[in-house]
Amino acid sequence: MKHGELIIRHTDSENVAEEVKYSDYLAALASPGADTAIQLFEEGDYEVHLDYAITDYDGWDSTTYYQTSFKFKIRNANCMVYIFDSKSGTELNNGDVTENGFRIDAAKSSYPKLQVKKEILNNTENGLVEDTRFNGVASDGETFTDEGIYTIKAFNRYDDKLEPAVKTIYVGSNNILTAYTKNLNSSKHYEISELNALVDKGYTITDDGDIIEPVVETTTADITTSSPEATSDAANSTTASVKKNESKSVLLIVGGGIGVVALGGIIATVLRKKKNDE
Numbered sequence: 001m002k003h004g005e006l007i008i009r010h011t012d013s014e015n016v017a018e019e020v021k022y023s024d025y026l027a028a029l030a031s032p033g034a035d036t037a038i039q040l041f042e043e044g045d046y047e048v049h050l051d052y053a054i055t056d057y058d059g060w061d062s063t064t065y066y067q068t069s070f071k072f073k074i075r076n077a078n079c080m081v082y083i084f085d086s087k088s089g090t091e092l093n094n095g096d097v098t099e100n101g102f103r104i105d106a107a108k109s110s111y112p113k114l115q116v117k118k119e120i121l122n123n124t125e126n127g128l129v130e131d132t133r134f135n136g137v138a139s140d141g142e143t144f145t146d147e148g149i150y151t152i153k154a155f156n157r158y159d160d161k162l163e164p165a166v167k168t169i170y171v172g173s174n175n176i177l178t179a180y181t182k183n184l185n186s187s188k189h190y191e192i193s194e195l196n197a198l199v200d201k202g203y204t205i206t207d208d209g210d211i212i213e214p215v216v217e218t219t220t221a222d223i224t225t226s227s228p229e230a231t232s233d234a235a236n237s238t239t240a241s242v243k244k245n246e247s248k249s250v251l252l253i254v255g256g257g258i259g260v261v262a263l264g265g266i267i268a269t270v271l272r273k274k275k276n277d278e
Helices: 025-029 175-182 192-200 228-277
Strands: 005-011 017-023 044-056 062-074 082-085 102-105 113-122 127-138 148-155 165-171
Touching: 017 025, 127 148, 127 192, 148 175, 165 175, 175 192
Parallel strands: none
Antiparallel strands: 005 017, 005 044, 044 062, 082 102, 113 127, 113 148, 148 165
16 A cells, blocks of 8 residues: 555446555645546445555554544535527527426436426316326436427425426427416416417417417598698688678779769769759
8 A cells, every 4th residue: 555545436326336446645645736636526325445554663663553534415505407409409498498398407417306287278267277198207318299288397306495497498380378478477477367368359470479469450530631632722712702702892992082072072073952052
């Protein structure tokens, strides 16, 4: 063992063990340039043993063997689970839609408990119904391609107080289910019955799950407008009326003048006749 032998044994979830050994470890610790950092982050069970011996040369050789050891475990605390499109390999987030299906990736974590529930559209009840054939434990790397809404949960089996990681993925091309899935995380969550009611009211749901309001045709009060010819005729009629009134005024004035002249002539005749009589 020379100046100390460091042995690290790692056992994975399949109970497969492997060992890593560092010889002269104590001597390396005394050397400023030696790389003594050990970094192991894979999940599993670990055993660490440092074995060394000390020989005493006082009178006769006396060797004493020592061992320092400890154990620890590494687990995925947050139970992170990744979902990838089964064909394109694109990562799918919670509420995403794919027609190809998806693959579960537990990021090399074999300890979280994975549960998958599938729901399908129930036209008779205007909602979703659970497909009991797809409600159970799933495994890392498992692929799902059948149409339906899948809820994937990853539980931490070592800490019941931790909330499970949950992701919902829709596999298929139904626009109602697409809109339902895409709005799961929005401020307005639609039930299947609500989406069907919107369609009955004239709303349009696109293949991408977008909800488009119907176009409302607004009606305005009928406004009667005159044609240019009618407007022109009305203007001419008004002008003619004004001219006619003006003509009447002139005639009245002229008529008044004639009456004054006639009255003057009568007065003059009467005065002449009176003078002759005198």
